[in-house]
Amino acid sequence: MEKKKTLELYIHIPFCVKKCQYCDFLSFAADEETKQRYVDQLVKEIGICGKRMTGQGAKTSFPVISAFIGGGTPSSLDHRHITSIMNAIKENFTLLPNAEITIEANPGTLTADKLHAYRAAGINRLSLGLQSANPSELKALGRIHTWNEFLESFRLARAAGFENINIDLMSALPGQSFESYADTLECVVLLEPEHISAYSLIIEEGTPFYEKYSLMEEEIRKYGAVRQKDVSNVTEESPELVPLPDEEEERRMYHYTKEYLAEKGYHRYEISNYSRPGRECVHNKGYWLGTDYLGIGLGAASLAGGERFSVTRDMERYLALTVEELAAGLQYENRESLTEQEKMEEFMFLGLRLTDGVLARDFEIRFGINIEKIYGEIFGKLMEEGLIRMTGTGEERRYQLTGFGLDVSNCVLAEFLL
Template identity: 35%
Template sequence: MPSTLPDGEPVPPSGELPASALDGLGTRPFGFYVHVPFCVTRCGYCDFNTYTASELGPGASHADYADTAIAEVRRARALLGEAAPRVETVFFGGGTPTLLPARDLVRILGAIGEEFGLAPGAEVTTEANPESVDPAYLAELRGGGFTRMSFGMQSAREHVLAVLDRSHTPGRAARAVQEARAEGFEHVNLDLIYSTPGESDDDWRASLAAAIEAGPDHVSAYSLIVEEGTRLAARIRRGELPMPDDDVAADRYLIAEEMLAEAGFAWYEVSNWATSPEGRCRHNLLYWTGGDWWGVGPGAHSHVGGTRWWNVKHPAAYAGRLASGVSPAHAREVLTPSDRAVERLMLELRLAGGFPLAEIDRSVVIARALADGLLETGPFKEGQAVLTLRGRLLADALVRDLVS
């Protein structure tokens, strides 16, 4: 079932933000995340806030969703006021955004542009399952202002896709990349998952090779995480499948780095590679570098000026609140300066640019990490703590040491 929302302090019915959140608004990059919570089927590993038709229940529908999301966009504009900045990035995620008609995604994007204005060269991305689009759909998105596609490939091996409960066939993701290119999308990402139970090194190499051959300019590769409450977790608990092995995952990461680097991709975040700086996902970089964003949709999270909030989870509850003129926010937290400093370290250290050494007060941990070959500095990274390849494998443990 969908993941549980965290606790937090109550949000005023109006959704009004504290004055501290609005301080400096417009001096930081600003983006929109639009959550579309619909899926045809639920993948066995997924714990995202998504709903199949049988799970949706009354009070919410695909047909009404664009109007509901647009209502929140307009509320955002009213709450942020005259200081509301132009939007630099928009990201439609899910769920499967492309289960909605392309005209609905374009309408939501249009409302964001009308209310806030899109910055010149704004990046506009939507996620898509490879089987949920065709050339006509892609052409409508491109003509409506979308600039980037992100396809969930996961694997090129049929038996691996079966374990993940993915419905597309091997080869479809590659064709979707080619179709997107033909319709004018310069930037295309493929998502891959490694260390799935039953996957071999050869399977993983085949998936990487297929992804590279498809011609995207961006690849994201994530180690499978077994989330409690998912069908995959239940199968592992019953002994039907083995638990993914950390050492195997590390080996798969090294294979990914080797093959992607040989193909002209460079890492810029631990799990992300691009063929050029222009191919990097600017929306994700906004998250990782402390920007502001407004999250539209049920369960969507937002962050503005150190205030973070999250919407009610179920689409019917979300729609009901907006229809009654009440904020859809479930709860929020106002981050302290210390909280923000810790989060900045946790996120920026994962980037290829690293983190300023002078701003890390755990000198003993840093010295040990440098000695152990987890971090490096150099003439092009002077004053920065930058993860080595080995450091990327142990990034989570290193960050824990630095913030503990």
């Protein structure tokens, strides 16, 4: 019997108190009137999307396994706005009883009232953006909070009843040493969160960091083995450009993360994600396993029914759309139907991000063809190079990246683009 199709929702809140130095997400500061107008439009779009999924003006026949309210900084909104958004989701979509509902939040924007309102609205998972416990590193990143403010936010979240909390961390930060990163990791583990996302900083084009570091690339090269400068005087008004850790130091942080978190009982289930047993992020696993997802709100991306599309990134255009125009899908742009080859590629290079890898049977059910007929030659090459392994036999055979393969995953995953 074919498995009943499920759906994931992503709701985008583009507002932040201020933009961080490294951030390339669609986010910006806004006044209260703009926030109210946006939430009103978002609620309308949620209602229309729920109806469109069936064409019956009723709740979607695709049960929703997860919803993720991301940004931006959703916690920068008044808690009444979040309650309105959650009410719209519950009224227009069929949430499974155990659906994972996550909201992203940043210290400095959370209060006890907000957290209690989130729980009352049905939100059961909190993702807290810490990045670093080091005050100098937080300043260099342009974060608005301190370590003590983070601790208070975490305490308030537990008091409000949140039993599933993720903490976001970053390594390879300006001025960061291995020792300061290890200290951050230890401080976080002592709090016993259920989930930790640990990413290396990537300096993306279009960010303040990109402009500063690309302009001073030659100067950074001249630092040679210098790993850290004093960043205690970094301010928002005069951020000092400090060197990034060198490649060797960055790799040391990466390997230490794996080893230390494993020692402390956190299972690495994806390249950059670690959890207590049974606390893997349902929403993110859905992305990697190919579950259809529907993005709602400014700039939100979707992949549903074999089609990729996204909402306009133009705020004034989005706010000006009438209910009729939203119902006609005029908020969408960049529509693209995936070919069978593109679907196979996506199945492989997303699924292989998971440490469990891909199950051959899942591929064959989805595409109606033996996985080795498509990728046998690539599997053979990568197994010879020690980058991939096969476990199990028959219908239970599974292809996974080895430890070495995970370390160089970008190169390995590119092999699966046919």
